[in-house]
Amino acid sequence: MFIGTIFINIIIPILILLLVGAGLQRKFAFNLKAISNLITYCLMPAAVFINLYQTEIDVQILLEIIGYLVAFSLIIIVVTTVLSKLLKLERGEAAIFKNSISLINSGNYGIPVSQLLFHANPLGISIQIIVMVFQNILTYTYGLYNLISATKSGLEILKSLLKMPVIHAMLLGGLLNWLQIPIPSFLWTPISHLAGAFLAIALVLLGAQLAQIELKTIVNRTIVTSSIGRLIIGPSVALLLIFIFGIDGVVAQSLFIASSFPTSRNSSTLALEYDVHPDLAAQTVLFSTVLSAITVTFVVYLSTVLFV
Template sequence: MIFIEVILPVILIFLSGYIVQKIFKLDIKPISTIVIYILMPALVFQTFYTTPLNSGLFYIVVTSILIFLALAIVIILLSRFTKQDLEQENALMLTAAFANSGNYGAPIVLFAFGQAGMNYAIPLMVFHSILMSVFGIYFAARGQAGIKVAIKVVLKQPTNYAIIPAILCQEFNIKIPIHFYESITLIGNCTIPIVMVILGMQLADVKAKNVDWKNISLATVIRLVLSPIIAYVICLFFPLTPLLQKVIIIMAAMPTAATTAMYAIQFNTKPQFVSSGTLVTTLLSFATLTVLLTILH
């Protein structure tokens, strides 16, 4: 059964982080910093060092851009149709356009499709992170900071600096001494379980008060239902392998990215709404992903 084999193990890891945070009230920031600056770069380097550059990576970039643009257009049109103000439109964009492909998507792909699926999931996760760093910051800070801040955030992402050395080592057949590579692998393999625990801790800190259920419902439908449908349609236009197509669709069906809540807080873009959207879409995704994985299998 898909739920027991794929979704439940992920829920249990989230739950462990949730319970620990409720009991001990830990500071998440130092743990997140370790993940961002040590664990994630090691995982990214490991992936791009071992995954050949091929058309699959090209299609990952192209489809990710097209899916994001389609979602952005839909959100803007719906916002104008429902007469939302600019701040609410920005909050909807943060809640509905950006998927949690790191803390949630990669583990789901790993449990569902194994290492072969992860070879696609990690590049997807990295590129989604770049899109979120640029456009997530832009929409969170629209009218306050803008594209210059977004560019600075992108340049500060350590994972971006792990990609090029890994690709160069692979392309020029530069062999890393086995003991050094084992260290990189050991650190990289810690990444997925730790980011899953962190998401559980983040959800424990979300306080869903005075929820705007009308707009949360709109964001939820876009994020969990419309996004994978758009991804499926876009995938039809490219000669993708069946596995890559499934991974792209699954990653598009993830709930709201937890990072967007931090952007919303930083720039005061309806942070309570975005945080509530993260919680609601995450909880509902346990059901929607079970259905989607059953269909794709």
């Protein structure tokens, strides 16, 4: 598959939906919190449930994926800590910098990309879902710790995680899959419709969110370095670990691609909620998302050369 073909078939559809979302937001000023809740509490859980219910994942492969994700995250955390010290960032700015590289947009960017890329192979999508769940856990532990370690207890973080519908959907989908319990059509049909709506609405929402970010001072040392860390260093570390772990095939391709996505929108949301350089966090999300159109295209192409 040529780079141009990947860009046209995978990235362009995503960019179109992002532009649609940005344009609609500029014109109508949607209540983005309400749309975000619709995705978080309804559409994403439906998509996660269906993919995990339909896909068989070998226990050994699952353990291999979890081991890889733990190693990948630890290395990235160490790298970001070293880089923040080299850049001599003050505490709040360093927290945003470390989160911007460690936290990946695996939800409303990663899953749609995987759905487009692995539409004929549910395993690829299911792996991305596992990555997304792991990233959510990382966000509300390490990411939150970076911002408010002195004010948030471990119990409160655990409660926040347990309230996430995507966790419930993942557990239920995996359990019903394992027990091979059939789902009646009157339940399966509405769940399928909700899951089918996720891709488009998630990307439209992301575009609408990006449209609200101010462009001023978007190119500075911290933003550029964090984008390089997220879009170049991240995939490089992933590729090294994939070779070390001896992972191949669709699993290797999925994990490599999952490492290339831009900075998580949640990093900006948390920064805004706790008032820790929210403008810097938002501008980093925008800058890395724009650049990802180029870098993700290259990583997808490289994954087809190395692992397919």
